[in-house]
Amino acid sequence: MSPSSPGVAQPIAIAASLAEALASAQRVVAMTGAGVSAESGIPTFRDALTGLWARYDPLALATPSAFARQPKVVWDWYAMRRDAIRDVQPNDGHRALVDLERRAPAFLLATQNVDGLHGRAGTRALVELHGNLARVRCSRENRVVERWDEPLDDLPPRCPHCGAFLRPDVVWFDEPLPARALALAEDEASRCDLMIVAGTSAEVHPAASLPLIAKAAGARLVEVNPRETALTPLADDVLRAASGLALPALVRAAWPHDLHAGGSAPPARADGGGAK
Numbered sequence: 001m002s003p004s005s006p007g008v009a010q011p012i013a014i015a016a017s018l019a020e021a022l023a024s025a026q027r028v029v030a031m032t033g034a035g036v037s038a039e040s041g042i043p044t045f046r047d048a049l050t051g052l053w054a055r056y057d058p059l060a061l062a063t064p065s066a067f068a069r070q071p072k073v074v075w076d077w078y079a080m081r082r083d084a085i086r087d088v089q090p091n092d093g094h095r096a097l098v099d100l101e102r103r104a105p106a107f108l109l110a111t112q113n114v115d116g117l118h119g120r121a122g123t124r125a126l127v128e129l130h131g132n133l134a135r136v137r138c139s140r141e142n143r144v145v146e147r148w149d150e151p152l153d154d155l156p157p158r159c160p161h162c163g164a165f166l167r168p169d170v171v172w173f174d175e176p177l178p179a180r181a182l183a184l185a186e187d188e189a190s191r192c193d194l195m196i197v198a199g200t201s202a203e204v205h206p207a208a209s210l211p212l213i214a215k216a217a218g219a220r221l222v223e224v225n226p227r228e229t230a231l232t233p234l235a236d237d238v239l240r241a242a243s244g245l246a247l248p249a250l251v252r253a254a255w256p257h258d259l260h261a262g263g264s265a266p267p268a269r270a271d272g273g274g275a276k
């Protein structure tokens with residue numbers, strides 16, 4: 001079994017100091033990446049064998065120039081991914097972040113994921129830094145379009161208002177992130193007491209800068225990832241486990257007397273310092 005596959009639940013030891021820090025934090029930010037959706041069956045990008053970028057060339061599919069060169073190829077690739085996420089469900093990791101939002105005095109979830117699963121799980125304070133795969137917008141005017149006709153020719157559908165090609169409402173390489181979403185995430189990162197960074201390789205900026213902003217401002221940094229990342233050396237606590245196990249365990253450990261916190265299994269608390 002790979003670390004990212006769903007399987008038999010192992011008890012996750014949460015350091016008492018981490019549980020206490022989370023329970024007493026006034027402002028909490030969570031930052032997530034593709035790994036959080038791995039247990040829902042959505043492939044990550046950079047995992048060696050199963051990641052999308054192991055099988056597809058990002059430069060041929062996820063850049064404005066790729067869309068200019070081969071608009072139908074790009075449109076079809078995203079349409080395939082849109083179809084693939086339609087039937088997937090949020091997992092325990094997504095749900096634990098909903099539980100956390102209900103308990104933290106102030107909370108923001110900044111996700112790089114475009115699958116919409118955090119919103120479907122019930123997270124309310126959510127910024128989608130890289131857009132949302134379910135949305136389609138006009139490539140010229142950026143207006144979000146709900147309905148379109150699939151053309152018979154070998155081109156993407158066209159905007160019903162201006163006739164330009166439609167495109168997925170996601171951020172491609174070489175494109176800026178949505179300004180308001182990024183500004184809000186940066187602001188919360190600079191003010192939070194504790195940031196949880198889950199399921200991301202932390203390689204793609206500016207999203208990967210958010211933990212650096214939080215750390216520089218004095219926040220406690222918690223990494224949740226089965227594998228080491230660029231962020232690991234900076235993390236105060238590292239939970240080396242799948243997020244579908246580690247995030248519920250973390251929430252249960254912080255609020256052990258709350259029956260609804262992070263599922264029903266009892267928390268395993270370790271004494272002493274970080275789990276790193």
Ligand code: OAD
Nearest residue numbers: 004033034035038044045046112171199200201227242243
């Ligand atoms: P990556 O594929 O780069 O990283 C996924 C991370 O999830 C890795 O560090 C894995 O170890 C970890 N992981 C795998 N299974 C996990 C599990 N069950 N629980 C927790 N972690 C797990 O994905 P991102 O960091 O999200 O951008 O990639 C960032 C951006 O690069 C994406 O938003 C996308 C991509 O190009 C755009 O498309 C603009």
